Amino acid sequence: MSGRGLTHGRAVWLMVCVTLMWATAGVVTRHLEHARSFEVTFWRSFFTLVSLVVILPLWQGRAVFAKLRQGGRELWISGVCWSVMFTAFMVALTLTSVANVLVTMALGPLLTALGARIFIGHKLPARTWAAIVVAGLGIGWMYGTQLGEGQLLGTLVALCVPLAGACNWTVVQHAHAKGHDIDLVPAVLIGAAISTLVTLPLAWPFQANAHDLGLLAFLGLFQLAIPCVLSVLCARVLKAPEVALLALLEVIFGIALAWIGAGEEPEPSVLTGGALVIGALVFNELLGLRERRDASRQALTAAR
Template sequence: MRLTHGTAVWLMVVVTLMWGTAGVVTRHLAQAHSFEITFWRSLFTMLALLVILPLWRGPRVFSQLRRGGRALWISGVCWAVMFTAFMVALTLTSTASVLVTMSLGPLFTALAARLFIGHRLPARTWAAIVVAGLGIGWMYGTQLLGGGGGSLVGTLVALCVPLAGATQWTVVQHAHAKGQDVDLVPAVLIGAAISALVTLPLAWPFRAGLHDLGLLAFLGVFQLAIPCVLSVLCAQVLKAPEVALLALLEVIFGIALAWLGAGETPAAPVLTGGVLVIGALVFNELLALRGRRTTLADSALPGAH
């Protein structure tokens, strides 16, 4: 299935809107607690992918799990960290804090390229890292000085998402350098399975009723599994800076939906820090898009979470 450029752009917008529903849906859960929320979402994601992937890729997709090698399974562990940390963070702090922290992914990936692959970063990327660091520092500092212990812990947990994403990218690039092709779609399935397995003991005893299970099924299928597949299709057509820019819409959609749909007003320091982070990312990716060549650091795709 090959999309036109215009269709891929609009489809990526829809993907970010689906990703952005996590916060508002989570705020309407009545009984499920943090690790139970993570378990059910990961379980429903796994079940959905077990149906979607054979229909999309054919039965051979399961043989890739056996032949994928160490890089595939490390990638799966990284996905599991992202899935788990994202949902746990949402239960500890605001949607805005989680999404702004997660948006650091491309910059962490660029740093990983410099540290572990030896790729020279352009000046624009260093400038973006400094500005984004100031924004995150402002968020963390105000939470710490303001006594927002829970908010600070939640933001620190959310930091695991971009760190795991950068780790995964480094592993995949290292495998490619050795001539090994790592298919990220089966890795997502592995990640969902590991996340469900690890959080199962922590999720017990279950408290979710039918209302909560319905919302968690929505998160697993429509907030994660389906947009994950669609984002892969979009990434086959769009340039990496285009994907990175469009992925930032998740921050806007997520904050707006939580604000309008759950009355979660973002704190002023989060908005200030968010403006610095998002502004730095937009500046960096726009300049990358204008360039004639896309560098390794620019080629990291946003991960599902």
């Protein structure tokens, strides 16, 4: 299974399917009967780990395990970042609404750009600075309205996801700049293993019944492990701005599924803040995509 033979159009539709699979986490979590907080995180990470241990050798061969030993410091830092994302995401879903979590996670691309500016020295265009300001206003509005509603803690926990993601991609970009590419798939495996080990003592004693375990196994395999592998394939065909734009569908799908499937209607403040965040991201990525296309055309014209 590789990205060869995957056309651009098929990659787009495959990425749409990936975002739909990612978006099932919120609605599935709302149908758990007994599992709570860290136990939810433990079981999802455990089933993700088991799934990847089976899937990755079939995909990349047994050499994938050798990469764990040869990946170096950056690979393990990336793995720790993935473990924070896995853990914080599921814990946040048990503390606040699906919409709050997903809108907060949508800050990832902008925080990544900011991290690259601070730690690597990447220059940010004016459009990205403007997007960061607008998205910050949207998140600030959303957070401010939650101060007296008891959901602020969950939203702050959710903020750990894009922060860890920004750290992860900054490490990957820094390693790439030094000529050391990181295979993100083994890093995801490391993240699942760390999350499983860290949350095990916090999840004890277990309360999940067979119904809960079935749902959490679904999350581990179909909501995380499989779409993780598919997204890597898509990223080999699609440009980064295209992936960033398509990934935003997770926010829309996730809120819609939680609303339809669990009756969780988003608050007006979340919709307002989310509109600002997503609008800023879409505007930034579309302009970036157009700039790259214009630059490519100019290069082709000059070459002629």
